[in-house]
Amino acid sequence: MTYKPALSTSELFAAAAATKSAAAGAHERAEHAPFSATVIADSGFRGPAFEASAARLASYNTALAASAVRLEQASVALLAAAGLQQQLDEAAEFIGVFAHSRVVLWLNGMSMMLDLRLSRTLLGAAGKEQDYDPLFDHPDESFESLHARHAQTVPASTMAAVDDAGGVILEAGPTATTVLVGDAADPSRVITMVAGATTGTPSKLPGELEKAQMLSEKTGAAVVVWQGYAPPPLLTDAASPHRAHAGADDLAMFQAALEERFPNAQKTVISHSYGTLLATKAAHQHGLLADDLWILGSAGVSGEHVSELTLAGPEATVHVVDSPEDPILMLRSGPTAAIGSSPSYIGWGGERVLGVKGGHTDYFTDPAFLSALQQRADPTA
Incomplete structure (x- = not known):
């Protein structure tokens, strides 16, 4: 009986690491935005153009900070999913030794449910063809x-x-x-x-x-x-x-x-x-x-x-x-x-x-x- 998980543990761990790195980069860029505004102000640049650029930099700071938070949340969700999928993989390996075919298929279902929940967490929706409560x-x-x-x-x-x-x-x-x-x-x-x-x-x-x-x-x-x-x-x-x-x-x-x-x-x-x-x-x-x-x-x-x-x-x-x-x-x-x-x-x-x-x-x-x-x-x- 074939174990066919919907998710890959190694890919989930890699995605969690990449997302965490992206969150750190977004945080860094968000911190640079106020510094850039200060540098422009210290240059003596004034007038409507300066005010517009300062407002734009402030909005960049807010947007980047929000993106960093979302990326951090995604990283946590991916890491949690990776841990759960790893447990399913280990269970399937153990069960496979005893050829319990029904349990293996149930583990496939668990992996698909994990995929569905991860999609809802990351995208705010199921990612399926309709919003269905299984x-x-x-x-x-x-x-x-x-x-x-x-x-x-x-x-x-x-x-x-x-x-x-x-x-x-x-x-x-x-x-x-x-x-x-x-x-x-x-x-x-x-x-x-x-x-x-x-x-x-x-x-x-x-x-x-x-x-x-x-x-x-x-x-x-x-x-x-x-x-x-x-x-x-x-x-x-x-x-x-x-x-x-x-x-x-x-x-x-x-x-x-x-x-x-x-x-x-x-x-x-x-x-x-x-x-x-x-x-x-x-x-x-x-x-x-x-x-x-x-x-x-x-x-x-x-x-x-x-x-x-x-x-x-x-x-x-x-x-x-x-x-x-x-x-x-x-x-x-x-x-x-x-x-x-x-x-x-x-x-x-x-x-x-x-x-x-x-x-x-x-x-x-x-x-x-x-x-x-x-x-x-x-x-x-």
Whole structure:
């Protein structure tokens, strides 16, 4: 199992040292500004031009002093992050000896969370595609508390849909909400739904919650509608992998948060359409804590072979679900697809689910898919 930290300890230490040096330089230049004003005054230079130059030098002093303070704060933050990342590296080295794959992936999530917090400290913002409050950032907060806090921030229409589904809000941001339906106390299985370009928006949340309720009833699992990324706003934008790349780390962190809360539950990720690229990017780039990954109606996935995806362990499985009636299949040709590799190519290596029918939006009600999903809940089936 590969340890893939989001940050480099050596680079953080180097950045902290460079920033500290820059702060010292800014302090020195700030101290020189008043001295320069004194030299000009001692020269006998007077008049409007002198007054303007003196005012400008005073402003330089203020600006440089403020810059020095900000650089010092950045240096402290970088140094603290370097120390924490070093501890994660040492833990990963120790854990790797015992091949605890799930713990290694959780450490990857910790590194990504450290990266997110460092970005907020240095830039005053998350540096992500949207200002999102991740579940991973609140390991000790109960679901009841999370739900109550997020309920005060989401639109009334969103809250009505969540209440109708009996859901619990786990994450919330300006343009998306992540909701769990089903057993939130001690589920034996947790299914995470990763929506596509046309179903991952706030207006589609009620419909996605209906799917989640249906899946929960069919499988007995707790089901999460994950809206932790901003899907492409237009279908034409779905031809670009940018949004999937931006959201891949957030999905990896979310699955790590589920592992932390439900260590004994089976983790399932069901990705659809554009969401298949995001989910496979998470597994390819960061590692994804999933025991089974389902790829439905994909226009392209990350990785040239399924072996390039890092999941929860060696027994994890990847399932490819396609309907011959789905027009998205026209975006695939041999080993390639419109925005990545073709998961249906025989050389890619995923397990094919046969007998699926219907159009691009019919997968979640297809009997063949639902049967395969139910059977995967029992590894001996």
